[in-house]
Amino acid sequence: MWTDQISVEELMNDVEPSLKTKFLAFHRKYPEVYRMFKKITLEAIKKGFKNYGAKGICERIRWETKGDVKEDGYKINNNYTAFYARLFENEHPQHKGFFRKRKVKQELI
Numbered sequence: 001m002w003t004d005q006i007s008v009e010e011l012m013n014d015v016e017p018s019l020k021t022k023f024l025a026f027h028r029k030y031p032e033v034y035r036m037f038k039k040i041t042l043e044a045i046k047k048g049f050k051n052y053g054a055k056g057i058c059e060r061i062r063w064e065t066k067g068d069v070k071e072d073g074y075k076i077n078n079n080y081t082a083f084y085a086r087l088f089e090n091e092h093p094q095h096k097g098f099f100r101k102r103k104v105k106q107e108l109i
Helices: 017-029 031-046 054-065 078-091
Strands: none
Touching: 017 031, 017 078, 031 054, 031 078, 054 078
């Protein structure tokens, strides 16, 4: 899935290569995860939340998929949470800042 602004790969330019490769493989193999991430995020926005945790969104996806999505023993690797938040905000710039994010290690160097 590609964003209107930039590609997923471009969004992750500064990410450690092995993590980027794993995330992109997961993202392509399980596009329904990002669809659910967007749906749940937009529901939270519609309910009036000004901010929300991307980890909370992923926890709900884990709950709702009941084990249907697995990778490396996890339904969704916690390392992917920040990438879904960045992808959402890139695709929906009107909601930039909805997720409070830390800088990834590469952004701190």
